[in-house]
Amino acid sequence: MSGFIKRLKGAKLLLPPLAGYTDYPYRRILSEFDPPFLCTEMINPEAFVMESQRTMEMVKMVEGNHLNGVQLVGSDEESMRKAAAMVESMGYDYIDINMGCTVKTITRTGAGLTLMTDMNRAVSVVSAVVGTVDIPITCKMRMGPTEANKNAASLSRKLVDEGVSAITVHGRTGEKKFGLDVSLEGIKEVVDGVDVPVIANGGVYTGEDAVNFLEATGADAIMPGRGLIGNPWLVNEIKSSLNDTNTLNIALVERKEVTLRHLRYLCDFYGERTGVILMRRLLGKYFSGCRNVSLLKIDSQKTGTINDVETLVERVKDVTGMEYSRN
Numbered sequence: 602m603s604g605f606i607k608r609l610k611g612a613k614l615l616l617p618p619l620a621g622y623t624d625y626p627y628r629r630i631l632s633e634f635d636p637p638f639l640c641t642e643m644i645n646p647e648a649f650v651m652e653s654q655r656t657m658e659m660v661k662m663v664e665g666n667h668l669n670g671v672q673l674v675g676s677d678e679e680s681m682r683k684a685a686a687m688v689e690s691m692g693y694d695y696i697d698i699n700m701g702c703t704v705k706t707i708t709r710t711g712a713g714l715t716l717m718t719d720m721n722r723a724v725s726v727v728s729a730v731v732g733t734v735d736i737p738i739t740c741k742m743r744m745g746p747t748e749a750n751k752n753a754a755s756l757s758r759k760l761v762d763e764g765v766s767a768i769t770v771h772g773r774t775g776e777k778k779f780g781l782d783v784s785l786e787g788i789k790e791v792v793d794g795v796d797v798p799v800i801a802n803g804g805v806y807t808g809e810d811a812v813n814f815l816e817a818t819g820a821d822a823i824m825p826g827r828g829l830i831g832n833p834w835l836v837n838e839i840k841s842s843l844n845d846t847n848t849l850n851i852a853l854v855e856r857k858e859v860t861l862r863h864l865r866y867l868c869d870f871y872g873e874r875t876g877v878i879l880m881r882r883l884l885g886k887y888f889s890g891c892r893n894v895s896l897l898k899i900d901s902q903k904t905g906t907i908n909d910v911e912t913l914v915e916r917v918k919d920v921t922g923m924e925y926s927r928n
């Protein structure tokens with residue numbers, strides 16, 4: 602068994618690609634929670650091959666104990682091949698291929714979810730990448746492009762024949778985008794149909810969700826998604842639930858420390874102005890569940906400097922639970 606599969610089956614947890622969120626600064630934060638795997642956001646292979654500055658920033662590697670992955674979102678065999686070779690030469694441990702993105706700018710190029718509609722192309726893209734590099738290739742797909750075409754199980758079998766090492770299934774179709782219901786039976790169908798590990802994705806917000814999803818689907822591992830935004834502690838929560846240890850209550854002081862460290866990493870990487878703007882949308886997430894969080898969100902829109910953000914964070918107090926007040 603390869604080191605990749607061994608780790609996947611042992612740890613049962615992979616972290617997701619989240620465009621606009623799992624950038625270098627947040628992956629630095631996540632790495633401090635000692636995740637087994639860490640993945641970039643989706644990367645355009647053409648921009649990567651041209652070494653565009655923005656893309657090179659997106660693939661900057663965070664070192665640590667984890668295995669590092671890059672997700673590629675493309676449909677052209679040649680650029681996928683070249684990009685894959687670059688990813689491997691940078692020292693990354695695995696490559697994930699995006700087959701689930703529903704954003705129009707992606708799907709109209711034939712990439713993302715369109716690969717689920719055009720299975721022949723999906724197969725030739727995967728075949729090109731698998732034939733180019735020695736590191737493991739995984740694919741991340743949805744249940745299918747539409748409710749009428751739930752082809753995850755049949756596509757997975759074809760991709761496994763091409764040599765992919767694992768399949769991640771987001772249990773919603775493209776039509777459902779990010780709706781509420783996730784098809785656990787659909788994920789189970791993929792699990793039952795292939796002889797490589799399957800990673801279940803969609804709607805995992807707690808450690809308990811992770812345990813329940815694994816049980817209901819028979820999947821080998823779990824991948825949270827939006828639950829990780831502003832909540833890197835979910836890594837610990839899932840790890841401890843999977844190991845049957847009690848989940849931790851996060852002290853407010855730690856929550857503040859991690860929030861401000863994330864702010865610092867963002868500002869180091871993007872400069873203070875952009876870093877603060879990127880932090881604005883995360884403050885409400887970091888202090889989710891806090892009383893008056895809506896006020897905090899309003900006030901965060903007015904921040905312009907590190908100092909402004911620090912002032913807001915200081916105003917969150919522990920008054921029998923978290924509470925934000927303007928003074």
Ligand SMILES: Cc1cc2nc3c(=O)[nH]c(=O)nc-3n(C[C@H](O)[C@H](O)[C@H](O)COP(=O)(O)O)c2cc1C
Nearest residue numbers: 617618619620642643741771803804805825826827
């Ligand atoms: C803001 C945002 C960005 C995302 N970016 C990516 C991405 O780059 N690549 C990808 O495969 N999926 C991406 N996804 C999908 C997630 O990885 C995940 O599959 C999806 O959110 C379902 O999990 P959830 O219901 O737990 O959020 C993104 C989702 C969101 C909300």
